[in-house]
Amino acid sequence: MIRSVSHISAMSPYALAQLNAPEGKRLISLSQNESLHPPSPLAVEAGAKALKAGHLYPDPDWGELREALSGLHGIPAESILCGNGSMELIACLAQAFADEQNAVLAPAHAYPFFRTAAQMVQARFDVAPESDGRVSVDALLTAVRPDTRIVFVANPGNPTGTRIPRAKLVRLREGLPGDTLLVIDEAYGEFADYLGEPMFDLVGRGDTVVLRTFSKAYGLAGMRVGWGLFPPEIARELRKVMSPNNISAAGQAAATAALKDQAYMVATCRETAMLREGFRTRLQQAGYDVPKSSTNFVLIRMGSPDKAHRADEALRAEGVFLRPQGGAGLADCLRATIGAADDLDIAAGRLERRAKEEKT
Structure with missing residues (x-):
């Protein structure tokens, strides 16, 4: 067997997004911080x-x-x-x-x-x-x-x-x-x-x-x-x-x-910020801790690593993919990219429903 050098062998592969939606479910990817819109x-x-x-x-x-x-x-x-x-x-x-x-x-x-x-x-x-x-x-x-x-x-x-x-x-x-x-x-x-x-x-x-x-x-x-x-x-x-x-x-x-085409880029940033704040407000009203963001994503604090994992699994079962953050030392968090308004509405709805279930 041909082995890599020791320090490479000891490394873990860089964690890539897993985007395999269940059969029959539309993929909603809010996991890679891609732009809200295609290029100019x-x-x-x-x-x-x-x-x-x-x-x-x-x-x-x-x-x-x-x-x-x-x-x-x-x-x-x-x-x-x-x-x-x-x-x-x-x-x-x-x-x-x-x-x-x-x-x-x-x-x-x-x-x-x-x-x-x-x-x-x-x-x-x-x-x-x-x-x-x-x-x-x-x-x-x-x-x-x-x-x-x-x-x-x-x-x-x-x-x-x-x-x-x-x-x-x-x-x-x-x-x-x-x-x-x-x-x-x-x-x-x-x-x-x-x-x-x-x-x-x-x-x-x-x-x-x-x-x-x-x-x-x-x-x-x-x-x-x-x-x-x-x-x-x-x-x-x-x-x-x-x-x-x-x-x-x-x-x-x-x-x-x-x-x-700076006008196109600036308009994308402004729309992203508007959608981000609306999404963040919905999650906060549902009881989630969502810090203020200056990007095209938000970090959602789920309360514990176990709650984050269970929420992630439940969302994936519905075709909604956020990004777990254990690799950044935040195992109790999920990160959500600000995508299309309809996709954000579905993700927010799933998280709101989960928050209600956690309370009962």
Whole structure:
């Protein structure tokens, strides 16, 4: 038998969504934080057009996409790197800047892939406690050790949905050692951009990276396009471990076109927020603890791991799929993506009925 190296053998596979609806039941997937709507028609048209040159390799430097991102956000194009989803960039950052001799730090209920990225390079993965599902800057700074090389924070957070104000992130950066890289993962950033607290300026310090993706607000999850703003020295090292030609020509074209239709993206975010608040209110009135969210999902505290498991099983039996959160240290919670209004109505109805049954 051919065996993998020991640290890979010891890892658990990354937990994927299980979406097998029972026979005769319509699948209602509220589990993957996909966009409420398909991509902008401009993105669909551009992606389809790019397929005509599908026999050619894509632009390895993502030229048009970088220029479009630069123009929209007022950031230097040469400091932008694009990845096959932001997951590629997270994994490559760990590969380039962490190893078995040092540590990666994240909040206790952070995006589980942060842990996976650390495990892949044999770095110790440390966690800092959170306060009621909110990242604590003080706890993160207290958890820093002499060998801490990377601190990952998602903002807004996944799966909590909570957000760290800019002032606190600045305080975190200023409190970290100069040789510790801060990575701010803003996969859901567009849902909070209306607050006017961009973080791109921190990259100019030389010790911070800001990541984003087209998978959420732009509705391009299937095209796998992520990006980030990097200090030049960090970008130079990262490109050594990134796959060349990592984003298809169709993905690059669709993402570039999506940026030109900001009205579509903003309208999607606004509609998502409206549906989210209505869904959250219904669940709260039914007795569930549902924290405020700044994303396209909500976290539902079910009361105990057993109640969460039983609710998840009952929902799946009806074809309604939420996402259990044991992998993020929240076994008593389910996460629900904000999908179509009709699907949310069905999910809310099932959860309301379950809450009544729990009381009797």
